[in-house]
Amino acid sequence: MDLTFTAEDEAFRQEAREWLRENVPAQPLPSGDTREGFAAHLEWERRLYEARWSVVSWPAAYGGRDATPWQWLIFEEEYYRAGAPQRVTQNGIFLLAPALFEFGTQEQKDRYLPAMARAEHLWCQGWSEPGAGSDLAAISSRARRDEQAGGWLLTGQKTWTTRGAFCTHMFGLFRTDPDAPRHRGLTYFLVPLDAEGVEVRGFGRLDGDEGFADVFLNDVFVPDRDVLGEVGEGWRVAMATTGSERGLTLRSPGRFLAAVQRLIELANARRDALTPRLRERLIRSWIAAEAYQLFTLRQVTDLLDGTAVPAESSLNKLHWSELDVYLTETAMQLLGPEAEVDGAWPRAFQFALAGPIYAGTNEIQRNIVAERLLGLPRT
Amino acid sequence: MKFSLTVDQRAMRDALRDLLARECPPAVVRDAWSGHDPAKLWAELADMGLTGAMVPSEHGGLGLSDVDVVAMLGEVGYAAVPLPVAATVAVAGPALAAAGDPTGVLPDIAAGRCRVSLVNAGGLAPYGRFADLFLFLADNAVRLATRADVELTDVSTVDGSRAMVRVSGTGAVVTATPEELALARDRATLAVAAELVGLGRRMLDLTVGYVSQRRQFGVPVGSFQAVKHQLATVLQALAFAEPAVLRAAWSSQTGAATRSRDVSMAYVLAHDASQLAARVALQCHGAMGYTVEYDLHLFAKRAWALAAESGGVDQHLDRIGEAIGVGR
Numbered sequence: 001m002d003l004t005f006t007a008e009d010e011a012f013r014q015e016a017r018e019w020l021r022e023n024v025p026a027q028p029l030p031s032g033d034t035r036e037g038f039a040a041h042l043e044w045e046r047r048l049y050e051a052r053w054s055v056v057s058w059p060a061a062y063g064g065r066d067a068t069p070w071q072w073l074i075f076e077e078e079y080y081r082a083g084a085p086q087r088v089t090q091n092g093i094f095l096l097a098p099a100l101f102e103f104g105t106q107e108q109k110d111r112y113l114p115a116m117a118r119a120e121h122l123w124c125q126g127w128s129e130p131g132a133g134s135d136l137a138a139i140s141s142r143a144r145r146d147e148q149a150g151g152w153l154l155t156g157q158k159t160w161t162t163r164g165a166f167c168t169h170m171f172g173l174f175r176t177d178p179d180a181p182r183h184r185g186l187t188y189f190l191v192p193l194d195a196e197g198v199e200v201r202g203f204g205r206l207d208g209d210e211g212f213a214d215v216f217l218n219d220v221f222v223p224d225r226d227v228l229g230e231v232g233e234g235w236r237v238a239m240a241t242t243g244s245e246r247g248l249t250l251r252s253p254g255r256f257l258a259a260v261q262r263l264i265e266l267a268n269a270r271r272d273a274l275t276p277r278l279r280e281r282l283i284r285s286w287i288a289a290e291a292y293q294l295f296t297l298r299q300v301t302d303l304l305d306g307t308a309v310p311a312e313s314s315l316n317k318l319h320w321s322e323l324d325v326y327l328t329e330t331a332m333q334l335l336g337p338e339a340e341v342d343g344a345w346p347r348a349f350q351f352a353l354a355g356p357i358y359a360g361t362n363e364i365q366r367n368i369v370a371e372r373l374l375g376l377p378r379t
Numbered sequence: 380m381k382f383s384l385t386v387d388q389r390a391m392r393d394a395l396r397d398l399l400a401r402e403c404p405p406a407v408v409r410d411a412w413s414g415h416d417p418a419k420l421w422a423e424l425a426d427m428g429l430t431g432a433m434v435p436s437e438h439g440g441l442g443l444s445d446v447d448v449v450a451m452l453g454e455v456g457y458a459a460v461p462l463p464v465a466a467t468v469a470v471a472g473p474a475l476a477a478a479g480d481p482t483g484v485l486p487d488i489a490a491g492r493c494r495v496s497l498v499n500a501g502g503l504a505p506y507g508r509f510a511d512l513f514l515f516l517a518d519n520a521v522r523l524a525t526r527a528d529v530e531l532t533d534v535s536t537v538d539g540s541r542a543m544v545r546v547s548g549t550g551a552v553v554t555a556t557p558e559e560l561a562l563a564r565d566r567a568t569l570a571v572a573a574e575l576v577g578l579g580r581r582m583l584d585l586t587v588g589y590v591s592q593r594r595q596f597g598v599p600v601g602s603f604q605a606v607k608h609q610l611a612t613v614l615q616a617l618a619f620a621e622p623a624v625l626r627a628a629w630s631s632q633t634g635a636a637t638r639s640r641d642v643s644m645a646y647v648l649a650h651d652a653s654q655l656a657a658r659v660a661l662q663c664h665g666a667m668g669y670t671v672e673y674d675l676h677l678f679a680k681r682a683w684a685l686a687a688e689s690g691g692v693d694q695h696l697d698r699i700g701e702a703i704g705v706g707r
Binding site for chain 1: 380385601602612614619626704705
């Protein structure tokens with residue numbers, strides 16, 4: 001047990017902190033889930049890339065810094081502490097990239113990773129469909145073989161696709177073998193959204209931003225070189241990296257440590273509103289954020305020791321999503337009548353409500369915890 | 380950065396787990412309910428060195444650290460050991476050692492010849508009937524009394540294995556250093572937190588075992604989501620309490636400025652997780668768990684007893700509030 005960082009890690013922290021202090025925009029950018037906000041965020045992403053902060057944990061060859069998991073956590077902590085903008089590139093960097101590193105061919109890695117790091121290729125996730133949400137394996141979008149052209153023709157509809165209307169590419173699951181058992185007949189495809197036959201229609205989320213999209217595909221040709229992993233192995237490729245989505249890469253502790261600090265600032269600015277009941281909520285928010293940090297330090301230790309339990313990422317997801325709702329509800333109550341006025345906290349509150357739904361609903365996560373961590377019988 | 384127990388710490392913890400599985404099955408806890416002193420169990424614990432774990436080697440102990448001991452106290456909770464292990468090992472041992480062992484009892488504590496009960500603010504002393512010494516953490520001092528110094532009255536408790544007495548009288552001052560008193564109090568709180576997490580784990584294991592074999596409507600009741608989700612929530616609570624307990628032990632061991640805050644945080648999480656575990660375990664067992672013939676009540680009542688003994692979460696929430704800048 002040693003809960004101190006090395007001098008090297010602290011130097012890394014210092015470098016990140018200084019760069020962020022000098023470069024984070026003084027005024028918050030407009031929401032990255034709107035058209036104008038997205039453009040402003042892209043500019044920010046490119047600035048991150050120039051300074052090699054966009055993908056710190058990647059190899060230097062792809063634009064990263066070969067940062068250790070500890071350094072990655074430190075970077076995240078500093079990033080949110082500095083109040084830096086949301087990462088509109090995160091679905092590519094945190095959800096697709098781990099799969100590319102694990103299953104991609106060298107050619108795919110070379111073609112896609114540097115462009116992703118530069119925020120030139122912007123990826124959205126094409127998993128959910130109108131009939132396949134929690135029951136992801138019920139996907140009915142299909143890919144038909146086109147032997148002559150050496151590829152596949154994709155047809156179907158993907159939906160609730162985050163930032164789909166602003167992205168350039170989509171990674172998605174499609175049914176290549178309609179006769180195979182549900183989980184077996186799926187293949188993981190990489191699809192440029194400007195391909196012929198793709199139509200993208202943005203639509204408003206609960207908070208009103210055009211953060212969602214329907215992606216319609218009508219005989220969209222995708223060459224063999226854009227299949228990730230083996231044909232028919234899409235489920236396995238997708239699931240191998242769901243830990244990234246549910247666990248700490250999507251929502252690192254730094255985000256919540258920073259949020260709870262802002263909540264404390266809010267409370268101190270509104271001492272009159274800070275009733276004993278709200279003070280308790282505030283303290284419990286701090287406890288939950290801090291507990292997530294400690295859980296993560298333990299988890300990263302396990303990861304480095306090779307003793308990590310993949311299904312544990314469901315515990316992360318339950319914890320951070322519930323913490324986020326609790327924390328932002330507390331802020332809303334502190335704001336009193338002002339909570340009705342559009343602003344950072346009401347937006348954070350509305351966004352937090354999506355947390356227990358996306359990346360696998362918390363009901364699904366509790367099934368996973370019960371079956372894989374506790375060993376309870378499957379239904 | 381390395382957030383895990385060492386190989387040695389795991390080995391010690393596992394050795395204690397094995398010993399307790401053998402020497403402290405539920406039957407031993409039940410015997411304590413009947414007023415039986417589990418003296419053989421105490422002797423076994425002394426043999427493996429646990430009673431003198433935090434006693435320095437010059438007084439016959441092992442001179443272990445907070446982290447070493449906290450890892451083992453989880454096992455003490457898991458087995459619901461009906462003896463004052465936490466008070467003797469994690470509180471009295473290091474407090475007396477820091478004060479230079481004024482009455483010369485440390486070798487006896489280390490050798491297992493002497494048990495110490497920690498008297499709470501209301502004068503209740505858990506396992507006092509089986510104790511030789513009484514430790515007080517009140518009135519600006521750490522005090523120690525022998526049986527001859529105090530008057531003891533038996534008290535009947537919800538957890539009948541507590542061998543509870545009410546103590547009147549007080550002992551001689553061991554130390555009046557505020558920092559030593561504060562440290563002893565934090566160690567007592569942290570020991571309870573570690574035990575509570577162990578108790579929570581035990582109740583969860585018991586319940587998972589039960590709902591996996593209990594069949595209704597033709598299937599194991601553990602296959603129903605209504606049951607699964609409750610138990611998943613218990614695991615979630617315990618899984619996030621465990622690292623907090625370990626971190627608080629580290630803070631105590633390293634003399635961190637945040638020790639009190641960290642101990643309070645560990646306590647709040649362990650308290651809430653254990654009380655939730657008791658509630659959910661009872662619910663998921665149905666009527667089967669609502670009986671003294673089934674073992675669950677031994678662990679649930681201990682979890683309630685430790686929560687009461689340590690005074691609940693309010694003072695700890697306040698202490699955290701002060702530390703993070705939202706004090707009253």
